[in-house]
Amino acid sequence: MKKPPTIAIIGGTGAEGLGLGFRWAQAGYAVTIGSRTLEKALSRVAELNARLSDGKLALQGKENFAAVQACRLSVLTVPYRAHEATLLELKGALQGKILVDVTVPLVPPRVDRVQLPPGRAAGLEAQALLGAGVRVVSAFQNISTKHMRAAERQIDCDVLVCGDDAEARAEVIRLVQAAGMSGLHAGPLANAVAIESLTPVLISLNKHYGVKDAGIRVTGIPRADD
Numbered sequence: 001m002k003k004p005p006t007i008a009i010i011g012g013t014g015a016e017g018l019g020l021g022f023r024w025a026q027a028g029y030a031v032t033i034g035s036r037t038l039e040k041a042l043s044r045v046a047e048l049n050a051r052l053s054d055g056k057l058a059l060q061g062k063e064n065f066a067a068v069q070a071c072r073l074s075v076l077t078v079p080y081r082a083h084e085a086t087l088l089e090l091k092g093a094l095q096g097k098i099l100v101d102v103t104v105p106l107v108p109p110r111v112d113r114v115q116l117p118p119g120r121a122a123g124l125e126a127q128a129l130l131g132a133g134v135r136v137v138s139a140f141q142n143i144s145t146k147h148m149r150a151a152e153r154q155i156d157c158d159v160l161v162c163g164d165d166a167e168a169r170a171e172v173i174r175l176v177q178a179a180g181m182s183g184l185h186a187g188p189l190a191n192a193v194a195i196e197s198l199t200p201v202l203i204s205l206n207k208h209y210g211v212k213d214a215g216i217r218v219t220g221i222p223r224a225d226d
């Protein structure tokens with residue numbers, strides 16, 4: 001069986017990156033939290049490590065570039081406004097690896113409205129910027145950080161995972177499951193247009209129903225526990 005990937009989380013000091021990083025560390029993966037500043041990465045990592053169960057591999061903290069260089073798979077969790085510049089800075093270090101793009105191209109203040117970016121999806125823009133040497137997989141856009149904060153709990157949501165490389169997609173689905181969610185193969189990277197667009201729909205549902213964690217669940221697919 002293939003060795004589990006070492007994971008770098010770019011901009012991993014926000015709620016989404018910290019939540020995923022903690023869940024993967026609890027599941028036994030080697031995780032490095034990346035940041036623009038080493039001090040911030042180290043301070044967030046110290047907080048997470050204090051909560052880790054005994055015997056788990058401690059998370060590490062590094063600047064984004066060093067984090068990506070040290071790992072086989074990277075996860076991008078920066079706001080859309082930082083997406084292009086961050087990827088251009090890390091393009092060299094990402095070559096030959098998998099990039100999981102979590103970015104939702106929201107346009108404040110109307111974050112409850114679908115507004116497609118110039119390249120139609122952040123995931124497609126990432127692939128165009130990075131070139132064919134990087135296998136971009138898009139995932140986690142529909143998981144609220146409210147779920148991420150409850151780090152010990154299974155999350156009752158599906159994660160739609162899309163990407164053009166089936167092997168990379170399968171690797172990311174294993175990571176989704178390790179993080180306590182259910183991952184579904186959702187086709188090629190072009191489908192990121194629809195998946196990223198679901199997030200403003202979920203934000204509208206949150207507003208209307210007075211909740212913070214609306215998510216999605218697909219019916220009609222056999223599950224392991226059926």
Ligand SMILES: NC(=O)c1ccc[n+]([C@@H]2O[C@H](COP(=O)([O-])OP(=O)(O)OC[C@H]3O[C@@H](n4cnc5c(N)ncnc54)[C@H](OP(=O)(O)O)[C@@H]3O)[C@@H](O)[C@H]2O)c1
Pocket residue numbers: 011012013014015016017034035036037040041076077078079080081082086102103104105106140141142143144145146
């Ligand atoms: N919030 C949600 O419920 C949710 C759900 C699904 C997906 N997402 C998506 O996941 C991504 C991360 O969400 P989040 O709430 O964790 O974001 P966030 O807290 O706003 O930002 C995450 C990290 O990005 C880095 N960053 C911020 N501005 C930057 C800039 N101008 N240049 C480079 N790095 C910058 C910061 O890290 P350093 O200061 O340490 O460098 C920050 O801690 C977003 O694209 C979001 O749309 C969010």
